[in-house]
Amino acid sequence: MLENGDLILRYLERLGVEYVFGVPGGSIEPLYDALARSERRGGIRPITARHECGAAFMAEGYARETGKLGVCCSTAGPGATNLLTGVASAYADGIPMLVISAQTALDKFGQGSLQETSCTSIHTVEMFARCTRYNTLVSHPAQLETKLLQAVSHAMSNQPGPVHLSIPLDVMRHRNADAVDPGLLHAFLHHDVAPNPTSVQALLKELAAASKVTLVLGEGAAEASDMLVALAEARNWLIVTTPRGKGLIDSFHPLYRGVFGFAGHDSATDALKQEHAERVVAIGTALDEVSTCGWDPTTILSDRLIHLSSNPTHLSRSTMARLVILGSPKLLFESVSKILIKGPDLKPMQTMGGDDGLPTNTRFDEADRCFDRTGRIKPQALMNYMSRICPLDTRVLMDTGNSFLWGIHYWHVRRPNSMSPAKSLFNIGLGFASMGWAIGTSVGMAAANREHPVVCFTGDGSYLMVGQELTVALQENLNVLMLVLNDSSLGMVNHGQKLSGGEQIATRIPEVDFTMMGCALGVESYRVETMEQLEDLDFPDIFSRPGPCLLEVIVDADQIPPMGARMKVLTSSIQN
Incomplete structure (x- = not known):
């Protein structure tokens, strides 16, 4: 027989998760008992943070590096509230994370238990409501498996982010049959959103007619960054990144003009001006303050904008754009590149640095x-x-x-x-x-x-x-x-x-x-x-x-x- 803590870990193993970051305590002890059993058999093990907020940040770092689900946990009361800032940070940056917080036993709700955070006390589920993609109290043992799958589906969707399961002590201790169906998970993991064929044709029409195009790579362009660079090289288009997209392209690439937006470069701003960009193609960015240079209307935010993303939240600020496409950048540019890249195979451009060692085409302050x-x-x-x-x-x-x-x-x-x-x-x-x-x-x-x-x-x-x-x-x-x-x-x-x-x-x-x-x-x-x-x-x-x-x-x-x-x-x- 498996306790519910073991059941959670068996599902997380199927997702390739290696660590749970957290701080132990009384109400979360059943999960740590399960982690001890898991570690003994070579499975998932705990990493103990010094503060629960640090545990959430660690789970984010794990998710960023691996592309897997980051997992963090806390005991009830201050353990749960300490997680909040780290969870809110992951929510703001769209990081897939499973957050598990403990509750005192169900039959003690409303009785003034030590560190009680139920609906009749310090209500942590309500606190997490606005910084998670899915947020629920597991109020009965039979709910756990279903709610865990729902949580994973939201965390790993095309609108990724943290999800929260608040689990009472007795529910976590509940015993189940040993079986875990690995096939269940496949339906709940991230699947690419195929762009609408009509939108693809509209994009081809816009790009084929433009001689001057600047690509803006946001963090959501990662899966297609190699295709985007190859397309830019074939068409001699300029490339800039948002602050979050920095790192997807080599700073010394000859077509790269630097970061646009928060702490960005004048050379990137110039690359987005109308005289250098008949069309501005922004991929995988939310068009917030930091990626638009404080909502500058002369660069990205104009009727020259074509905005593409697999995340519908990103597209909600594109009201001025001439074309908006919801879909996987990878799927989109696989088809677009076949048509727009013509002729013999092109060799990748060589990186360029000036005599001073700085990127040649990026203009730095001082x-x-x-x-x-x-x-x-x-x-x-x-x-x-x-x-x-x-x-x-x-x-x-x-x-x-x-x-x-x-x-x-x-x-x-x-x-x-x-x-x-x-x-x-x-x-x-x-x-x-x-x-x-x-x-x-x-x-x-x-x-x-x-x-x-x-x-x-x-x-x-x-x-x-x-x-x-x-x-x-x-x-x-x-x-x-x-x-x-x-x-x-x-x-x-x-x-x-x-x-x-x-x-x-x-x-x-x-x-x-x-x-x-x-x-x-x-x-x-x-x-x-x-x-x-x-x-x-x-x-x-x-x-x-x-x-x-x-x-x-x-x-x-x-x-x-x-x-x-x-x-x-x-x-x-x-x-x-």
């Missing part, structure tokens, strides 16, 4: 700062140097704050030829923009794939929030390089206050020695204050051995990150 070796470390120079010396297969994450501003603009993506086109090497959590997101997510990503180094850029403010999750990487012996950009302030807020003319308040952080903090955690740690000290580190050795490493980087706090698009939105709101 490009000279990328080579400035004077004084405290310039974040521009840090990003330029680290993107050159990291192994090609490095997964990089940029945390909320100055880190993702510097990273979007100055990090150079170098894609190995052998890499799957659907894999992105550059990761940001822009949907909900949670401080500390990259710390837990980097741990989950490293656990998912132990063969490749993971590099996490975070700020001192973010690290002080959730830096203890680095000890999970230590416990799991994961190759995570954590770079803490130390400017003794909440840097993005500080610069935002200055640029908006606001009061200079509440952004200072005491001078913290993060190197000593890292050593106290048992993590190999270094402090660097100059580019010379940075270059003296033996990075090949750091990347080649297991276990985490912390690098405290004293950065020049006077450097202003590329946040003009964000300030435009904030200041227009103030003026209105």
Whole structure:
């Protein structure tokens, strides 16, 4: 006989899940008992976070790296409420995740149990209602299997995101027959949405007649990125990415013009102007603030727009577009490319870099700062140097704050030829923009794939929030390089206050020695204050051995990150 906890794990095994990230506690103990039995037989095992929000971030990192379902869990009460920010972050970025929270036993609902979170107490199911794709209390043992399948179907659909099962203690303990039907799962997993044939013909007509086209690759273009690059090369079309789409194309590709939107490049903006783009084809992007440069009407958001996505939510903001198509970008461009790519087989274009080592066709703000070796470390120079010396297969994450501003603009993506086109090497959590997101997510990503180094850029403010999750990487012996950009302030807020003319308040952080903090955690740690000290580190050795490493980087706090698009939105709101 299987307990319901074992039943859940057997289904998750069929999905290829390897870990459940969480923090144990009284009401979730039956699931951990099942995890102990699973681990003994070589199945799914738990990874213990230091905080439940960190567990949710880790589950997101696992899902991003593997394409599988990320799984996190918590006990009742504060365990469940601690998950919320991480779950909301996954919801905002469309990450498939199964969230399991515990409840006290059903017969004790309304009796004032310790950590009770039922409908008559602190109602956690209601709390999760607006940040999940599916959200339910399993109120009877017979409901579990059906609701689990419904949850998986929503999490892995063409509108992916987190799903939540709240399971009482006694329901989780309930025993069932041993059988699990693996065939049931196939009907509930992601299936490509075939585009309407009439829409495909309309797209062909639009593109065949246009000589100047710019492709905009969002995160939803991943599955078709190789086809899109080949099509652009055959037709000599320009390519830009959204901030979330950065990482799908090599930064040195001759047709690439950089990132458009939040912390983006002027060269990308130029590529979308009417004189360079009779048609703008946006693939797999939601057209939100960060991917439209604050809803700029002169670039993407015009009647030149053709918007394509498999996610209907993405298409809801395309009211001005001349053509909108719901469907799998991969299926769509498989048929389109056969018609638009004519003649003999074309060789892929070779990547191009200038004499200074920067991508030739991307225009950077203050490009000279990328080579400035004077004084405290310039974040521009840090990003330029680290993107050159990291192994090609490095997964990089940029945390909320100055880190993702510097990273979007100055990090150079170098894609190995052998890499799957659907894999992105550059990761940001822009949907909900949670401080500390990259710390837990980097741990989950490293656990998912132990063969490749993971590099996490975070700020001192973010690290002080959730830096203890680095000890999970230590416990799991994961190759995570954590770079803490130390400017003794909440840097993005500080610069935002200055640029908006606001009061200079509440952004200072005491001078913290993060190197000593890292050593106290048992993590190999270094402090660097100059580019010379940075270059003296033996990075090949750091990347080649297991276990985490912390690098405290004293950065020049006077450097202003590329946040003009964000300030435009904030200041227009103030003026209105």
